[in-house]
Amino acid sequence: MSETADHGARAYHHGDLRKALLEAARGIVEQEGLDAFTLRECARRAGVSHGAPAHHFTDRTGLLTALAVQALEERVAAAEARMAAAGPDPLDRLKACGLAHIEFNIRHPRLDDLCSHNGVTDHSDPAMQAVFQKMTAALVDAMSAATGQPMKPEKEANPETLLALVVVTGFAKVFNDGMILRDVPERERFGRALALASDLLDLLDSAFRGRGVSAD
Amino acid sequence: MSETADHGARAYHHGDLRKALLEAARGIVEQEGLDAFTLRECARRAGVSHGAPAHHFTDRTGLLTALAVQALEERVAAAEARMAAAGPDPLDRLKACGLAHIEFNIRHPRLDDLCSHNGVTDHSDPAMQAVFQKMTAALVDAMSAATGQPMKPEKEANPETLLALVVVTGFAKVFNDGMILRDVPERERFGRALALASDLLDLLDSAFRGRGVSAD
DNA sequence: TGTACATCAGTGAACGCGCGTTCACTGATGTAC
DNA sequence: TGTACATCAGTGAACGCGCGTTCACTGATGTAC
Numbered sequence: 055m056s057e058t059a060d061h062g063a064r065a066y067h068h069g070d071l072r073k074a075l076l077e078a079a080r081g082i083v084e085q086e087g088l089d090a091f092t093l094r095e096c097a098r099r100a101g102v103s104h105g106a107p108a109h110h111f112t113d114r115t116g117l118l119t120a121l122a123v124q125a126l127e128e129r130v131a132a133a134e135a136r137m138a139a140a141g142p143d144p145l146d147r148l149k150a151c152g153l154a155h156i157e158f159n160i161r162h163p164r165l166d167d168l169c170s171h172n173g174v175t176d177h178s179d180p181a182m183q184a185v186f187q188k189m190t191a192a193l194v195d196a197m198s199a200a201t202g203q204p205m206k207p208e209k210e211a212n213p214e215t216l217l218a219l220v221v222v223t224g225f226a227k228v229f230n231d232g233m234i235l236r237d238v239p240e241r242e243r244f245g246r247a248l249a250l251a252s253d254l255l256d257l258l259d260s261a262f263r264g265r266g267v268s269a270d
Numbered sequence: 271m272s273e274t275a276d277h278g279a280r281a282y283h284h285g286d287l288r289k290a291l292l293e294a295a296r297g298i299v300e301q302e303g304l305d306a307f308t309l310r311e312c313a314r315r316a317g318v319s320h321g322a323p324a325h326h327f328t329d330r331t332g333l334l335t336a337l338a339v340q341a342l343e344e345r346v347a348a349a350e351a352r353m354a355a356a357g358p359d360p361l362d363r364l365k366a367c368g369l370a371h372i373e374f375n376i377r378h379p380r381l382d383d384l385c386s387h388n389g390v391t392d393h394s395d396p397a398m399q400a401v402f403q404k405m406t407a408a409l410v411d412a413m414s415a416a417t418g419q420p421m422k423p424e425k426e427a428n429p430e431t432l433l434a435l436v437v438v439t440g441f442a443k444v445f446n447d448g449m450i451l452r453d454v455p456e457r458e459r460f461g462r463a464l465a466l467a468s469d470l471l472d473l474l475d476s477a478f479r480g481r482g483v484s485a486d
Numbered sequence: 487t488g489t490a491c492a493t494c495a496g497t498g499a500a501c502g503c504g505c506g507t508t509c510a511c512t513g514a515t516g517t518a519c
Numbered sequence: 520t521g522t523a524c525a526t527c528a529g530t531g532a533a534c535g536c537g538c539g540t541t542c543a544c545t546g547a548t549g550t551a552c
Contacts, residue, residue, distance in 0.1 A: 067495060068496075071496085089305075089389070092537080093540090104497095105498070105540085105541080106495075108539095108540075113539075114538095114540095173305070210450065210451070213469060217437070220437055220441050220470065221440060223440045223444050223449070224436035224437060224438075224439045224443065225436050227439050228432075228435055228436050231386050233435065234427065234435075235426070253429060283513090283527085283528060284529075287529085308505065309505080310505065318530090319529070319530050320530095321507085321508080321509090321529080321531070324507075324508085325528055325529075
């Protein structure tokens with residue numbers, strides 16, 4: 055009945071405890087929130103003694119950092135897949151990218167918290183830096199193509215780019231904090247939110263197309 | 271030298287420990303973040319034994335709830351003052367309202383965390399409900415006046431209203447998470463952010479004025 | 487195929503820590519007379 | 520003005536708790552011969 059039932063016989067060694075711990079950690083963070091995460095609860099969920107994680111992660115921060123990296127990689131992969139499916143039009147691709155990020159943030163609000171929260175993860179971790187860089191590069195490319203202006207990461211964005219970034223980031227927070235769609239039944243909330251987000255991005259899209267996109 | 275130097279003589283009774291505890295709590299939350307808040311540290315900062323807070327707040331949650339209420343009242347007062355100073359034009363007033371909320375969120379990001387974070391404060395507290403209701407009512411009024419449409423709180427917002435809400439909320443998060451203006455010297459960051467926010471709201475403003483504001 | 491042995495990946499007891507909360511206490515304050 | 524007394528607002532010791540981390544250990548696994 056338990057998820058380890060068919061492994062019950064080989065008791066002592068786990069197989070892939072590292073993976074199991076990451077799954078447990080993700081479960082805690084997504085279901086109970088970052089505050090509820092403890093190494094001990096994580097070990098408990100993985101069905102293992104609380105000393106065991108030390109064999110796979112240097113410490114609490116190490117485990118949470120690995121989880122954040124996993125989440126960021128998932129986010130980037132989703133955005134890239136959506137953009138590839140969107141076809142060649144740069145504004146279509148930008149919208150697909152925006153929607154993908156919004157969807158990730160409203161599907162996994164606690165993972166977004168984890169990645170945004172300073173102090174609980176190690177931002178100097180090489181894997182962390184790599185995935186951050188990958189995410190930034192993808193965004194810069196999409197923006198450059200959509201605005202027709204080469205966008206340098208170190209320079210500040212033009213108003214249109216900023217607006218797009220703000221809308222994507224803001225919509226997820228507005229939804230996750232319950233400022234909209236509060237009274238919609240739980241099973242409809244997600245779909246309704248995605249539809250609203252799509253409308254909002256269309257509004258931006260048509261504004262960009264209508265005016266021609268300028269950099270000032 | 272200490273802030274209580276001139277009260278040093280009358281040692282035993284504090285004067286207004288409730289207020290002092292709230293100030294200490296605010297200092298901790300704003301400087302170190304919500305995670306760093308403990309009743310004991312709070313008492314330490316107020317220069318009082320760790321059992322003392324129990325005479326003024328029922329428990330940890332009670333103190334944090336009082337702090338959140340204080341912060342929300344400050345936010346609402348600032349928004350109302352800015353709107354009053356903005357004159358009669360509904361769109362000017364809406365912009366003033368939006369800027370006031372953005373300014374509060376970038377000046378006090380941790381207080382915004384505190385108010386958004388479920389579980390650490392008591393949302394059923396009467397003072398909490400009152401100030402939330404006041405804030406919502408002010409927003410609905412401003413939106414209704416600006417769009418010319420009576421907006422019912424229980425109905426979902428029209429796209430323009432949603433866009434305004436999203437931009438205000440999103441800009442603060444984009445800035446606070448370091449997605450923009452990361453390399454600007456600390457003493458310039460705040461002013462630059464406010465100027466950017468103002469530009470962004472002007473962009474919305476002119477879009478609203480140009481199209482005429484419609485509800486669909 | 488069998489045996490010896492090194493390595494790996496767990497266990498579980500123990501550590502010290504800071505926390506929120508409780509409680510008997512006591513010094514200071516204010517009020518009644 | 521002086522005294523008795525109730526109330527208030529602190530103190531500081533004590534409680535139990537769960538945490539992260541460490542460590543000696545041991546059972547399982549894989550490899551060499």
